[in-house]
Amino acid sequence: MSQEHILSIAEFRMFQKLIYDEIGISLAEHKRTLVQSRLRKWLNEFELNSYKELYEKICNDKSSHMLMLLVNAITTNVTSFFREENQWIYLQENIQELFDIPNKRIRIWSAACSSGQEPYSIIIFLKEHLSNFHQWDVKILATDISEDILVKAMKGIYTQRDIENMPKNIILKYFNIFKNSDGVQSFVIKDELKEHIIFRSFNLVTGNFSMFKNKFDLIFCRNVMIYFDRPTQNQLLEQYSKLLKEKSRLFIGHSESIHNKNAKYKLSAPSIYKLS
Ligand SMILES: C[S@@+](CC[C@H](N)C(=O)[O-])C[C@H]1O[C@@H](n2cnc3c(N)ncnc32)[C@H](O)[C@@H]1O
Structure with a gap:
């Protein structure tokens, strides 16, 4: 590799600050080689001579397209249907209490929804477990910082591997199944689920929270806070x-926790919190 293609400490610091300021992710010093390997391909693609030039290109891009490429290169979108099994059991066991809502209006936020498996799992869960679902007004706001991943989420097209842990009757009920000329199947979320979900881009670190006019019955913020500093x-x-x-609950990821000095929250069950 040529000398220009090594991310110097000074260049790493520039990206470290940019990534912290724009995405909220605090990259430890030992992540320098990881950042270098994730960004290297852009040097060739945009015919740049150094990471400093790449940094400048990102900062000067008013459309934020370059920033989105950076976000996609740095963050992981790993997700799955009905991830964190205990949380779905908890929801089922506490459904009466959680959805004791006289006006039958449910608002849920999936706050880092990645490719959509989380909000689609929520709506499938409610359709399966909320009695007289058709009488309820249910909307799920599904947001993510990455516009590329939101496009994927909105399409709702999944592979055999993506859906392999779901029961067959659920797959047949909520997915349209297509086969391409090579016999490969794809599983497309039915419109009756999509109509309950609003996908939007929202940055949890720099976003304007005052735009939310109504409160939520549940907030899912799973496997994203882990990237942020305290x-x-x-x-x-x-x-x-x-x-x-x-009566709301906040669901976080299993490997995340809310510091016990945070007096605003108390634990309801592992990785599930309510306001104290
Ligand atoms: C590992 S996925 C988690 C997906 C899902 N919540 C789950 O638990 O399966 C993390 C997601 O957080 C998003 N993300 C990272 N930083 C973000 C930020 N500052 N604001 C909003 N979303 C962010 C990424 O784009 C990614 O899709």
């Missing part, structure tokens, strides 16, 4: 506390 996590938890109703 002050950024606390800032986000503070915003969520203003958007949760009294």
Whole structure:
């Protein structure tokens, strides 16, 4: 590799700050080679001579397209249907209490929805377990920082591998199944699920939370806070506390936790919190 294609410490610092300021992700020093390997292909693609030139290209791009490429290169979109099994069991066991809502209006936020498996799991869960679902007004706001991944989420097209852990009757009920000329099947979410979900881009670190006019019955913020440092996590938890109703729950990832000094939240079950 030529000398120009090594991410120097000074260049790493520039990206570290940009990524922290724009995405909220705090990259540790040992991530320099990872960042280098994720960004290297852009040097060739945009015919740039150094990572500094790439940095400048990202900063000077008013459309934010380059920033989105950076976000996609740095973050992971790993997700799956009905991830974190205990949370779905909890929802089922507590469905009466959680959805004791006289006006039958449910608002849920899937706050880092990735390619859509999380919001689609929520709506499938409600269709399966909420009695007289058709009488309810259910809307799920599904947001992510990455516009590319949101396009994928909106399409709702999945592979055999993506759906392999779901029961066959659920697959047949909620997916249209297509086979291409090579016999490969794709599984497309039915419109009756899509109509309950609003997909939007939203940055949890720099986004304007005052745009949310109504509170949520549930907020899912799973497997994203882990990238943020403690002050950024606390800032986000503070915003969520203003958007949760009294009986609401906040679902986070299993490898995440809310620091016990945060007096606003108390644990309901592993990785599930309510306001104290
Ligand atoms: C590992 S996925 C988690 C998906 C899903 N919540 C789950 O648990 O399966 C993390 C997602 O967070 C998104 N993300 C990263 N930083 C973000 C930010 N600052 N604001 C909003 N979304 C962000 C990424 O684009 C990615 O799709």
